[in-house]
Amino acid sequence: MAEQENIVLEAKELTKVYRGVTVLNQVSIQLKKGHIYGFVGNNGAGKTTFMRLVAGLARPTSGTVSLFGSQSQAELERNRSRAGFLIEQPVYYPDMSVRENLMAQAKLIKGADKAHVQELLELVDLQDTGRKALRNFSTGMKQRYGIAFALLGWPELLVLDEPLNGMDVHNMDEVTAILKRLNEERNITIFLSSHLLARLSALATDYIFLDIGRVVEEISAAELREKAGNADLEEYFRKLVSK
Amino acid sequence: MRLIRAEWYRMVHSKIQWGITAALLLLSFWMLDNKRMAHVSGQEMLLLLWQNPLPLMWSGVMLAVGGFGSSFQERCWNGGIYKGQRRMCLLLSRAFFYYIWGLLIQVAAMAIILTKYQVWGQILGLGTGFLFPRMLFHGFFGIALLTPPLLFSFLFRDVFGSMAVSSGLTFLIQNMLGSEGEGFLPELMEHFYPAARMLKLHFWMALETRAMQEAFLLCLGYLLVGLLVSVVVFWRGELK
Numbered sequence: 001m002a003e004q005e006n007i008v009l010e011a012k013e014l015t016k017v018y019r020g021v022t023v024l025n026q027v028s029i030q031l032k033k034g035h036i037y038g039f040v041g042n043n044g045a046g047k048t049t050f051m052r053l054v055a056g057l058a059r060p061t062s063g064t065v066s067l068f069g070s071q072s073q074a075e076l077e078r079n080r081s082r083a084g085f086l087i088e089q090p091v092y093y094p095d096m097s098v099r100e101n102l103m104a105q106a107k108l109i110k111g112a113d114k115a116h117v118q119e120l121l122e123l124v125d126l127q128d129t130g131r132k133a134l135r136n137f138s139t140g141m142k143q144r145y146g147i148a149f150a151l152l153g154w155p156e157l158l159v160l161d162e163p164l165n166g167m168d169v170h171n172m173d174e175v176t177a178i179l180k181r182l183n184e185e186r187n188i189t190i191f192l193s194s195h196l197l198a199r200l201s202a203l204a205t206d207y208i209f210l211d212i213g214r215v216v217e218e219i220s221a222a223e224l225r226e227k228a229g230n231a232d233l234e235e236y237f238r239k240l241v242s243k
Numbered sequence: 244m245r246l247i248r249a250e251w252y253r254m255v256h257s258k259i260q261w262g263i264t265a266a267l268l269l270l271s272f273w274m275l276d277n278k279r280m281a282h283v284s285g286q287e288m289l290l291l292l293w294q295n296p297l298p299l300m301w302s303g304v305m306l307a308v309g310g311f312g313s314s315f316q317e318r319c320w321n322g323g324i325y326k327g328q329r330r331m332c333l334l335l336s337r338a339f340f341y342y343i344w345g346l347l348i349q350v351a352a353m354a355i356i357l358t359k360y361q362v363w364g365q366i367l368g369l370g371t372g373f374l375f376p377r378m379l380f381h382g383f384f385g386i387a388l389l390t391p392p393l394l395f396s397f398l399f400r401d402v403f404g405s406m407a408v409s410s411g412l413t414f415l416i417q418n419m420l421g422s423e424g425e426g427f428l429p430e431l432m433e434h435f436y437p438a439a440r441m442l443k444l445h446f447w448m449a450l451e452t453r454a455m456q457e458a459f460l461l462c463l464g465y466l467l468v469g470l471l472v473s474v475v476v477f478w479r480g481e482l483k
Contacts, residue, residue, distance in 0.1 A: 056324045058481040081327035088483075091322040095258040106257065106325045107249035133258075149322070 002161070006033045007069065008083075008157045009054065010190045014063035016049055023049045025213040026063070031191055036183050038204030039193040040237055046213040047193040051161050055085045068156070079150060081109070086163055090146025096125050098145050101134060104153065109153035115135070121146040123178060129160035139166025147175060156183075160192040164199060170195035172196070176203055201233040211241045246336040263309045264348060271298035271352035272468055279461040280356065285365025289406045290445060292353050293381055296438035297417060299388045303379035305378060307392035310341050312405035315396070318483050330478050338393060338470065345389045346382050355359070372384040376450055387437040387462035400480070437462050 009031040016024040024046045031037055041047045041084035052058045054065055056077065066179045067083060070076040099117060102178045121127040124144040129137075134145065143166055150158055158179075164172050176199060180187045194200045200207075207224060217240060219227070228236040274297050280288055297453075312321050313366050314337075357363055366374070366434045392411070396405040419429055420438060432439045440458045 017397060052481075055321070057321060057483075077328050077329060080325060083325075085321075087321070087324040088430050089318070091318055091325070093257060094317060096253075096256055099258045100252075104249055104253045105326070107252050108245050108323065111246075143281065153326075217412075225305065 007031065008033050008067065009191065010066045011054070012064045012066075014050065014053060014065060015059045015061045016046070016053060016058065023213050024053070024060075027210070027213070028063075029208060029215065029218070031189060033156070033189050034187045035205045036190040037192070037204055038200040038207045038233075039191060040197065040200065040207055040233075041209065041210035042192070042241065044212075045210045046208070047210055048138055048161050050210070051087050051159050051191075051193070053087070054083075054159055055087055056080060056089070081153070082155055083151065083157040083159060084150030085147040085159045086143075086150045087159070087161045090142050090149055092134045092142070092145065092149075096131050098129050098134060098137075098148075099129045101145070102148060105149060105152055112153050116152070120151055120195070123129070123151070125174065140168060140171045143167055143173065144175065147178070154186060155188065155190045157191065160190065162194055163192055164194055164196055172199060179203060197233040197237065207233075209237060209240055214239055242243045246323070246332055247339070249323075249335050250340050254344065259313075259403055260344075263305050264344070264479055265459065267298075267302045267305055267348050268352055268355075270301060273349060274298045274301075275352055276356050276359070280360055283354060285357070285362035286369065288357065288362055289366060291417055292356065293377075294442050296384070296388055296420070296441055298352060299345065299349050299385050299415070300413050300438065301367075302348050303389040303392040304406070304413055306341055306345050306389070307396045308406045310337060311393060311396035312399070312402045315400040315448055315483070316402050324482070331474050334397075334474055334477050335470075341393060344385050346385045349385060361390055362420075380450065380455070383459065383462050384437050384441055387465040390465050394469045395471050397476045435461065437465060 007030050009029070011027055011029045014024055014027045014029075015022065027046070027050060039047050039050075047057070053060050054067070065076065067076055067079040070079045091105075093104070096104070099121065102117045102120065103114070106117055113207070118127065121129075124147055126141065126144055129141075136143065137145065143163060147160070147163060150160065160179075163179075164175060167175065179190055179192075180203060183190055190203075192200070192203075204221055206218070206220050208215060209219075222241065224233070224236060233238070253383060273296055275292055277291075279291065281290065320333060322328075324330065357366060392405070392409040395409045397407045399408060416432065416436065416438065419432055420442065433443075437458065440454075440461060444454060
């Protein structure tokens with residue numbers, strides 16, 4: 001029971017087929033509370049598809065997804081409010097400012113008010129953007145907004161698909177530090193995919209490797225360091241998928 | 244309730260929404276006003292306004308594309324889904340404001356015209372007991388006219404497709420309306436399109452007449468079928 005309470009996301013034999021092409025094939029994953037999971041795979045491996053299924057943007061062909069122990073579809077939908085998502089690109093109304101976009105979304109969340117929005121803006125350093133419409137922001141700034149958006153209501157789980165896309169080195173350092181701090185201070189479980197494996201290796205406590213729709217390995221960061229020896233994450237992954 | 248509050252916030256703070264509103268108000272005023280207005284009584288003016296569905300039809304096209312089609316394109320629906328909102332609730336809360344906003348634009352344009360020709364005294368002299376049920380009925384017609392663009396937005400799920408089909412059909416209908424043409428399409432429209440029905444009804448016709456009741460049922464059918472299909476399509480489909 002205590003073990004079950006620790007599991008924030010569980011996928012059981014999750015499969016997704018698009019027009020005869022199997023994008024995800026019997027993927028079974030369990031994410032434990034308080035960990036940072038690096039979700040690693042080549043382009044087209046199925047990482048984004050998996051996250052879209054968790055977020056409710058698509059429906060699985062077969063298999064199940066459970067968030068925070070949800071037992072039914074209705075409970076799964078309700079429990080989604082306990083997670084925050086940033087998938088492919090941030091969600092925003094292009095003609096509205098950062099603050100307005102966050103406030104519009106905050107109306108959906110109990111307890112999220114102006115002060116909370118201000119707190120998040122300061123966290124991602126977007127508090128001085130004024131009334132500038134989001135459509136005029138750079139990619140990196142939009143991603144920072146996307147992280148603030150995902151953090152509305154202080155979720156217990158963050159699902160981030162390539163959150164460091166379009167960011168310069170300085171921004172990547174800041175965002176990485178923010179994620180690490182959130183995990184340590186608020187015990188937020190983080191599930192993120194990234195092609196920037198060096199960045200990921202500085203953050204993740206566990207890894208899930210995906211290749212052609214299948215999980216090829218699940219391993220903790222400590223175990224990987226022992227197994228890989230002098231090889232870095234990139235080399236390890238390359239060897240793993242070439243087998 | 245939270246969804247309603249979120250939708251209200253979005254509408255009030257969206258510059259695009261206000262831009263579309265201003266453009267539609269001008270367009271509606273231009274479409275409703277004509278030279279005949281200066282020479283008719285307040286009651287006749289009300290009939291002319293009642294029997295001109297074009298502003299509502301075009302309001303539907305623009306508001307649906309701005310409120311629904313663009314949300315598919317910009318992935319704005321995803322935000323509500325991420326926060327555990329059901330798709331049907333997302334659709335209905337936005338549809339609620341879509342209908343109200345569309346009708347308010349129509350009412351505002353009509354009010355401007357009535358003010359321009361200074362016939363408020365004659366209008367209000369008809370009595371609220373006469374006016375109010377008819378305004379409600381007119382509003383219901385309006386909702387039926389606003390439904391097809393909403394449906395197309397959910398069927399095509401983008402700005403271009405929604406705009407192309409909605410405006411194309413609206414142009415076609417605009418040309419066929421009131422033309423008394425023969426043929427399959429004009430006859431079909433006469434029986435099954437609310438705007439064509441509106442042209443055959445008088446504003447001060449008794450609401451209990453068969454023609455009014457049939458028109459009411461037709462509008463109700465449009466609303467129910469349009470919303471039902473939109474809900475099903477939205478619920479079943481995948482989002483970007």
